[in-house]
Amino acid sequence: MSAIPLLLYVAASAAYAVHFGRRSDLAGRCATLVLAAAALTHVFVIGMQTMESGHLPVVGTSGAISGFVVLLALAYLYTEMMTSERSMGVFIVPAMAVLQAIPTATNAVASRPPVLESQWLAVHVLSLLFAYASFALACVVGVTYVLLFKELKAKHLGFFYSRLPSLRVLDVMNGRAVAIGWLFLTLGLVVGAIWLAQVQPGAVDPRVQAMSLFDPKISVVLLIWLVYTFELYARRSLGWSGRRAALLSAVGFTIVLLNFVPIGYFATRSHNFY
């Protein structure tokens, strides 16, 4: 059952690739439909897991990845609806498929240690996941911006020129995605800190004890916050936009991914709830 969303994400990736390569409208509509089906079944699977375990299955890294993927799918579908622009799908949906393979392979829902039984934690995790989903969108939009920019600059109008929306649209999308992501990132961090301040004094769990600015997961997320804060500042006050902003958001999301997967699984001592 939990493999169905993965299969649908893979199918949607293929359909988006056909849509992009051949510019087939039909393939595009199919892709959107399949992706919507993937997101729906994914929500359903997460709902089942919630009922089974009695809490949102976003405790361990695998669960968090699954949550991230579904939020990314929903955020992407929303952008597609708002901009009626399907050309981004080929860049972003395959990432969903790859990431979703991790929770599908591990499958089991991590049990929730008593220390995490707090409403704050749900807000913390969901905000951060949503922030990461936004950053993922911003990154993809930024990369496509750079691709189109290069073609226009080189006066060689080819593959991307005929498939992507205008530079301006891409730039605005990137700016919005970063702004929304930054808001949720900040919210998630603040809520996490409030929760920590409440539980840390009396906690015996070594993971809670390890939660400090020096834990890799936490220090890297602060770095991420700095990167995106700088992007927002540079956009507003330094007049940065276009290529520089796009590259910055690509750098930011690369760090997000590193923090999510390798650091989340291997390096952190504070956030390893399996």
Added chain:
Amino acid sequence: MNLFLLGASHHSAPIDLRERIDFTRRGVPEALGEIGRRTAVHEAVVLSTCNRSEIYTVCDNPRHAGQTLTAFMSGFHDVPESELAPHLYARHDADVVRHLFRVAAGLDSLVVGEPQILGQVKDAFTDAARQGHTGTVLNRLFPWSFTAGKRVRTATGLGEGAVSVSYAAIALARKIFGKLENLHVLLVGAGEMAELTATHLRAQQVREIGVANRTSSHAEALAGRVGGTAVPWERVANELGACDIVVAATGSASPIITRADVDAALRPRLDRPLFIIDIGVPRDVDPAAGDIEQVFLYNIDDLRSIVQENLARRQSRLDRAELMIDDEVNRFMAWLRSRAAVPTVIALRERFEAVRQAELARLQPKLAGLSPAARARVEEVTRLLVEKLLSSPTERLKATADEEDVAAYAEMLNHLFKLSERPQDDRETEPEAAAEALAAFSRDRTR
């Protein structure tokens, strides 16, 4: 029933002749009216654009139609037949269909794939249909050509890519800025090219157009024509900072806008892009300005090479388009041929109905004793019996697409059921039955 087309286009006639035989001068409705009065065609559509004047018809005798239509065109436009005839082309049946489908798809256009022609074909058909000059065949052929034209266009991407320099510039601007509303444009130079591009930009609703020219009166005149404001010549460099698009098209021998100008103008605005279209020969803008990060500098050669590429791409898609057209033509011709069975179907049905009526009349004395309900029952049973007997042969006839087969069947049925021996006026007493059969038939054939 034959399809017949007579016309002239940019392929066959020089521009001065095309101008003289343009139907829109005296009016397409009038032309259609006169065709209806003066010739023996059953259906007609007149397609008149700046590149073609064509008459699509359905007639009994194509040779005769060709003569009368040539005479009509000569008379209508007041062009001697001897002068007109060498530039006219005639097409028959499948070639008419192919020609129309190619026209609708933009394959026959001067600029291959140009999109306006489809709308013009639609208008031509609507005009003719509204005045009742079209019938079963053209009512089918023209809508079919819209679908076919559209399908070919989208499947092959025939109409993609700008094929004129000023459109290429607009397309680039749209790729950089998205919507062009709210953009600030500066024209440097007040020549023809500047004006053409400005007119296109105005159509895209840019917010402001500044016009600068060495001769300020020319700048003011052009500003007046394109709804912009004149900018003093010495302010050009300062003005750059506020612009999104610069169109430079002067006859100046040395660059007017240097890299330093652009650098200085853009420093305060950082990453906001500037699109410079340099259509001046020699160039008006220092090519080094294109090295600046947010500057997109395209000169006339860049734009021309884009246009060339687009034209070449259109050309390369032609083969596929022609194949698709062939396919559509075959399907239409299959429909047209299957219509050959219609008269036989009608005759057969009428024959059977006549037999039924005759038998009922003969039995009238015996039936008189029955109750009205029972008589109605007899009526119904006989009608159903005839219908059942005819349903399979009708279906088979309709499904026969091959012309020779249809003819063979028709002959056989004529012979077996003595269809041709029926008095002709008999047929006219039941026009409703014929119309009904025809309608049912057409319904079934609809895709």
